[in-house]
Amino acid sequence: MRDQIRIFTGTGNPALAKAICDHLKIPVSKADISRFSNENIFVQVRENVRERDVFVVQPLSSPVSENLLELLIMLDALRSASARRITAVIPYYSYARSDKKDMPRISIAGRLIADLLVTAGANRILTMTLHSEQVQGFFRCQADHLAATPILCDYFGSLDLKNCVALAGDAGSARRAGPYATRLNIPLAFVDKRRVSDEKVEIRAIVGEVEGKTILYFDDEIARATSLLKTVELLRDFGVGDIYVGVTHGIFTGDAIERIEDSPIRQVVVTDTVPMPPRKRCDKVVQLSVAPLFAEAIRRIHTGESVSEIFE
Amino acid sequence: MRDQIRIFTGTGNPALAKAICDHLKIPVSKADISRFSNENIFVQVRENVRERDVFVVQPLSSPVSENLLELLIMLDALRSASARRITAVIPYYSYARSDKKDMPRISIAGRLIADLLVTAGANRILTMTLHSEQVQGFFRCQADHLAATPILCDYFGSLDLKNCVALAGDAGSARRAGPYATRLNIPLAFVDKRRVSDEKVEIRAIVGEVEGKTILYFDDEIARATSLLKTVELLRDFGVGDIYVGVTHGIFTGDAIERIEDSPIRQVVVTDTVPMPPRKRCDKVVQLSVAPLFAEAIRRIHTGESVSEIFE
Amino acid sequence: MRDQIRIFTGTGNPALAKAICDHLKIPVSKADISRFSNENIFVQVRENVRERDVFVVQPLSSPVSENLLELLIMLDALRSASARRITAVIPYYSYARSDKKDMPRISIAGRLIADLLVTAGANRILTMTLHSEQVQGFFRCQADHLAATPILCDYFGSLDLKNCVALAGDAGSARRAGPYATRLNIPLAFVDKRRVSDEKVEIRAIVGEVEGKTILYFDDEIARATSLLKTVELLRDFGVGDIYVGVTHGIFTGDAIERIEDSPIRQVVVTDTVPMPPRKRCDKVVQLSVAPLFAEAIRRIHTGESVSEIFE
């Protein structure tokens, strides 16, 4: 395997790429990435990749547009360097959130970005916890979709919490919280929100039993945490127990970390699909690594073993 | 408009095509559809369609495979007959239900069929109430997605029911019931189901308040009605009031009609996206027509007016 | 080879798939094929096919539309399961008969279906006795086209018939009867038919010597057998000897078998490209197996040996 596999990283999450390579016991392959004075991105692959099985690790994390363009140009450079197969490893596919046309004359950008990746040279996609499962259908190339559910559930299982309920932030995300509830064998509840105008969303009720329960709030990502914190505020009136939050992608923009620290939330559990800079680290946030999972998936893609069996 | 627009129908729902044409005050255009002795489908367009703006009405209703193939061959015949633009009008897109890869090594057939339609010559798609909104992203061509929500809600509004709750069959369909709840301004509840094995799904609880309430059960389609009737059975233990059902696509396979008649359901409201043969008609089932909506959408597509404004 | 090759079958002709696998000494690979209550076809591949060389056996036999859709969905499922190469093995490609635009505004459906197969994921096609050789040009992917001529001629050779003439059903199929006449070294004749109206075809004459001869009538397929039986009737006036029929694809729709039994035809020789249900079996019909030929072609495609050499 060492002879044929090559793993590159963009500047999006080099630590994760390094961790994946460490698990596979291979070095991260070399590529120069820089900007010309007119801001054009320049990529030069520094190793021969002819006939090699190549992977590029790059989440669509901040700065998203830069990271996406960088990925597209890396894919093209690798293709022109005659790589045999190129897999874009995108641990966080931010545009999965733009997955439907719920307003007139908008772009289903999750689909557009998927098409751009193929145009740029991606032969396969390897990603994790898409905002909705349907997004996998947006990829015109072969795609593998990993779930962080086992990692997060194992962690919560290890906490030995009692009397829990899985809470979803709205009706739409109830289906996302479902697999967690099933795996942890706990009941499900959700917040009934209504959009009352273009700007305003009203929380109408919490549907399901939460009183006196330990709340496990599940979602795919936390960015500004506005919606999460509104829900937490609401929960105060319901006499709930401890509040835990489990999400795959911990984006934490603006003052999200500060507001979480100031909130009654006990703990927020995220993974390292996006990098967490030191200034964002805090006692309430636990980061679990997805590197072993990605390493195993890459190994199986390369050797032709089943990827779905990882989750059996 | 009369000069340029041509509306054809497959054998899937000629009554709907006729109703749409009546609203537009144009005749249904002529095409011969037959089978050779080896079952090959044969289509001959019987009118000149060069440079015309052509629409083909064909739901993926029973027999689904036949109707789909017929549609594909009609699209190809129209393309080869030099139509300027061809819109596949698919009031019921059955394969929207195959919208994700929730088991290993399956086809996201909703995506595949979308690709087949484009391959066969569809320049646009006009459809209604897709199982999930993301499916619109599966279409590589331009697509318009109509909602039956206003039609169903207007009807339920006219019944002047009191103390209602919108009920979704499972967590995943909570987001489908949401727009109904919002428009009717009633609370939302859902059935918490868990898949316990490949064959078995267990109903765990009803999440939300239903006791003493008039139940409005919403979904995109009813086929065998198994899931609906299990939910209804469960509701008995909760002391609910009248039970109404509102779905866009009334497929009613097997003995669904008989079992609905024998159930405590008060009324099932569907539309005419799929034809309802006389033997399926019964007092409990009300069928509302979507023909005016499709006619208006076709008119706007043809003249270049906004389709989304229909719903404002 | 055992490690890398996988042969699946749709529901079109599992017996043939089994026979092919038996020749290759490998098991038929597992896949679940079922229908949802709304008639949507569901396929799950039950074995890991990553990086495997995969073949799917499915003739476009009755029910044609079902079998075609099933094949398309299997191809898509195999592609999404990361098969390295997928060959659609279509022993009977019914739509080859729709190979030209001999009426205005019709579909060249043989071309359309070829395009659909590629859209669904077919990397190669392996088929037999296309209605016309030009159909091979309809496939945008690589294709191998097997001939049943040697199998049928060897059989007729073994009968030791005397004073034969190869008869074609019309001028157009004279070129199909040609290779048989050449290989058996017998003269050629054809029926001169004229289309006198949309509905009516008139038999004008038999062109060539048939009096006192053993007739070998050759064609690519028999479905309702109308044309064949009219020709047989006509032959009565010409004082011919025994009448034999050799066709690759024995479709036998309607009461074809009964009418053949009641006719002066001595024997009809077909292959097993399409399954022959027990109720269609009769003493006059001989079925020869193409399984050894398909097995050998599959083996050569897999190992990179010449397929055309089979016929040298």
Add this chain to the structure above:
Amino acid sequence: MRDQIRIFTGTGNPALAKAICDHLKIPVSKADISRFSNENIFVQVRENVRERDVFVVQPLSSPVSENLLELLIMLDALRSASARRITAVIPYYSYARSDKKDMPRISIAGRLIADLLVTAGANRILTMTLHSEQVQGFFRCQADHLAATPILCDYFGSLDLKNCVALAGDAGSARRAGPYATRLNIPLAFVDKRRVSDEKVEIRAIVGEVEGKTILYFDDEIARATSLLKTVELLRDFGVGDIYVGVTHGIFTGDAIERIEDSPIRQVVVTDTVPMPPRKRCDKVVQLSVAPLFAEAIRRIHTGESVSEIFE
């Protein structure tokens, strides 16, 4: 129409292009075609064609490769000049003869050239008398296929010949002679030829009645006329009457004209799909013009009228 339609010509048959334009009462549009010193073809369109409906007349006549390349480069120049729609008018599509894979490892070049035309920018094809009708299925774009049958039959009808038989050069071309026989209401016969080795074809017999008859030999094209003259030689032994030949494309390569003049053939009737240089003209060859037919087809394509109605 004058404002929007533009008809260009390559160097293949400018006289035909001029005749077509004369029928439409428009001038031939201007384009410069030349060769650089390294033989690269250079084309400059000399008129604004933005948003125009453009036609390029160019048969694949001698020199075939030059004419084809010239056509491809003209199509690309017109596309880059922003023409709204470009129709390649190819009265003689020579590569239609390469329509099947009757030997291993050859190109179905009729299909390849069709693909090249689309790659170069052709939005439509307008052609005449393809070697086989299936070739129309090779075009990925819309195509119209004109027949010279009415023109040739009208001419033969005007000769008032008695006791005729339509003769095809081999079994394969029997289907090409068929429409002539039908339209003239005369019997059909064909020459039974057998390929006995790679180099040698043996004439085995004439199938059908020819004795004492006026022979009308029909085919799609005459090039070296070898096959035709061998058949004529054979006919001497059968005591036939006058021999007439009717073909759409009169290529006449080598000493074909001289050998025809020396033969017992009475008359050869061709059209002007390919140009006939003065040195090839002789008393036995009659050339009929297809310009009115192409002009009418172009007019109908432009205005959106039915082309097939020309032949009703």
Add this chain to the structure above:
Amino acid sequence: MRDQIRIFTGTGNPALAKAICDHLKIPVSKADISRFSNENIFVQVRENVRERDVFVVQPLSSPVSENLLELLIMLDALRSASARRITAVIPYYSYARSDKKDMPRISIAGRLIADLLVTAGANRILTMTLHSEQVQGFFRCQADHLAATPILCDYFGSLDLKNCVALAGDAGSARRAGPYATRLNIPLAFVDKRRVSDEKVEIRAIVGEVEGKTILYFDDEIARATSLLKTVELLRDFGVGDIYVGVTHGIFTGDAIERIEDSPIRQVVVTDTVPMPPRKRCDKVVQLSVAPLFAEAIRRIHTGESVSEIFE
């Protein structure tokens, strides 16, 4: 025209878009562009564009990646909103500088971005002063390429300078300076630079006569101005007269403006293809507007008039 044309602008250069629209006497069409908290770009077109002829003005100016992504998403939104034709108006196409593979394993990003634009929905491109003319061949769609030469030359002509020479920064850009030299009818010179290592470029000589001459230095763009200022420094040893600089795209990154002000350069003339923020404005820099040129090109594209005639 007012009815059918729609001009949108991204956030790249709204002032230019406004100026273009003012020339055409139409308003800039409305679109909302914003960022979600995870940095995803969101675009909503706020006007009906069905069947309209749509243009989007967006240079690839700073921030380049953001502006490019924004453009791609706008194109997709407009396509999904059923625009009839979408032209990406890209006054400054920064990636044209990545037009060749002069190092191993790099991307020809100018080609990649061209492909991404087509994937996102661009039907046409309208751009100006590409770094090399060959880049126009990178666009798979129709493209119009405007030149700023007349605007810059007219300006220099108005200055009434004497004894001028056109100077190119290196041998490669000599062909870019050529059209200026020709139009102004002045001699041409260039700087002979040699790359001596990966990091270091050595200026070897000035090829051509510059002593005592007014220098007109021409290039396509100025970013950090390093190369320009080195050349200027070198010119000091040659006893040249005034130094003028003429470039289409004035990017001015880093302290370019300050260093130009401190240099002996008399004047730098640029256009408004990229916006010049107030802090970059200085007495030495003159900005000419390309809005009239783009407005006229857009008008001609819309009405089907020749664009090349603008330059005759």
Add this chain to the structure above:
Amino acid sequence: MRDQIRIFTGTGNPALAKAICDHLKIPVSKADISRFSNENIFVQVRENVRERDVFVVQPLSSPVSENLLELLIMLDALRSASARRITAVIPYYSYARSDKKDMPRISIAGRLIADLLVTAGANRILTMTLHSEQVQGFFRCQADHLAATPILCDYFGSLDLKNCVALAGDAGSARRAGPYATRLNIPLAFVDKRRVSDEKVEIRAIVGEVEGKTILYFDDEIARATSLLKTVELLRDFGVGDIYVGVTHGIFTGDAIERIEDSPIRQVVVTDTVPMPPRKRCDKVVQLSVAPLFAEAIRRIHTGESVSEIFE
């Protein structure tokens, strides 16, 4: 390697193909290439190429259109014969000269031909000394671009010439002469030409020092040599020393050889990318072989080694 690699040749330069194969110690693979009587090109591959790595050597040398068509048909035949990968080896890509749209309404034919090659089945391109480096961006498939610079420079180095200057025929080709000047470490000069009308180009001056120097004139190709000989004539007034010419592609059309012989040019050095027929050979022309370079590149493409390293 012997087992898997297959090198075919068209009729363009069989001697070069043979020389390449000799270097690789493999035979040239067999294919029949002929013309039908209607000039259609016929190609039959005479060896099994299934799953093989196939290369076809064919420069676009005279007759260019014939050679190009021949190449396209060979590519298609090899694809249909199931080759695993097909590399078009085009030592001289004549249409690289048509690389920009410097006049309105012309084709960028270098781009068109690149697209045709991909349509016909080329998976890779291997070429040499493209007229401009940007042309590599025209290829939609992977491409390797070899330089003859080392071969020519080594030769000139071996001549031990003194006091040299590298001369480019015009400003545009200065960038082509640059790499030679750099490698030989000599100064650069160019001829300042101006197009004064459609027909007339005026030589205005020689920019750079040439007096008393040995002139090394570099370009990519010589065809009619008109421009070269005009430059040589001009040089007479400048008192230059010996004149040498180095070009990759020696086309020599018309009386180029005779005029070179009669000129003061000392020597013309070319390579064997295009064949030099005996009648063109003369004492002044030296031909160097590129076969070792192509052989090494083919070997590396096949084994997955870096091609760029050849030039390090």
